[in-house]
Amino acid sequence: MARRVQVVGLGGSLRKESTSRTALQTALDGAAADGADTELIWVRDLDLPLYSAEHAPPPAALRFADAVHACDALIWSTPTYHGSVSGSFKNALDWLILLAEREPAYLSNKPIGLITTAGGVQGLQAVNTMDFIARSLRGWSVPLVLPVPQSWQSFDPDGHLKDEAIAAQLRKLGAEVVRAARQFQAAGTCDYA
Numbered sequence: 001m002a003r004r005v006q007v008v009g010l011g012g013s014l015r016k017e018s019t020s021r022t023a024l025q026t027a028l029d030g031a032a033a034d035g036a037d038t039e040l041i042w043v044r045d046l047d048l049p050l051y052s053a054e055h056a057p058p059p060a061a062l063r064f065a066d067a068v069h070a071c072d073a074l075i076w077s078t079p080t081y082h083g084s085v086s087g088s089f090k091n092a093l094d095w096l097i098l099l100a101e102r103e104p105a106y107l108s109n110k111p112i113g114l115i116t117t118a119g120g121v122q123g124l125q126a127v128n129t130m131d132f133i134a135r136s137l138r139g140w141s142v143p144l145v146l147p148v149p150q151s152w153q154s155f156d157p158d159g160h161l162k163d164e165a166i167a168a169q170l171r172k173l174g175a176e177v178v179r180a181a182r183q184f185q186a187a188g189t190c191d192y193a
């Protein structure tokens with residue numbers, strides 16, 4: 001029998017009421033409902049220093065890189081900041097240079113689901129930026145993406161998701177990531193068929 005799929009979610013903002021963190025948790029719930037084991041890594045908890053090659057990697061960065069390397073699939077969820085991903089999210093991904101010498105390197109063979117929450121309607125720009133990053137790290141971004149527009153309408157001030165239609169789409173994205181990960185387990189690749 002195939003091993004249970006392990007999905008790591010990365011993202012959220014540094015705000016306690018982060019909507020992108022809630023969106024990430026909702027997508028992970030969809031992955032869990034589809035039989036995956038999940039872990040949410042919130043950039044606020046990671047609290048990583050800005051990446052520099054001049055310093056030894058802190059333990060938090062080493063643990064983060066190990067967790068990412070060990071998983072079968074990822075879900076990323078960033079707030080849209082100035083038409084792109086947030087700095088804290090990008091900084092976390094910069095630390096994944098620690099996976100350069102691993103076998104296989106970086107995010108090889110890992111499907112990645114992409115989510116953003118945006119105050120306006122430019123969320124797809126952040127999704128596309130994540131797609132560029134995913135490919136540069138040798139990951140496979142899943143075609144179904146979810147840029148949640150006008151987050152102030154779908155989330156309450158505490159960051160809870162009010163919109164059940166968006167919640168259902170997020171859970172579907174989580175399930176889609178698990179489906180792609182199972183293709184990698186079974187066939188060593190993914191055709192999204």
Ligand SMILES: Cc1cc2nc3c(=O)[nH]c(=O)nc-3n(C[C@H](O)[C@H](O)[C@H](O)COP(=O)(O)O)c2cc1C
Pocket residue numbers: 012013014015017018019020021078079080081082083084117118119120121122123151152
């Ligand atoms: C520094 C900053 C830049 C932002 N830039 C954009 C933007 O370019 N486009 C947009 O639609 N929303 C923008 N927003 C709004 C956020 O995308 C939105 O509030 C998002 O839901 C915040 O995510 P969070 O709840 O996880 O913190 C910006 C917010 C901040 C704080």
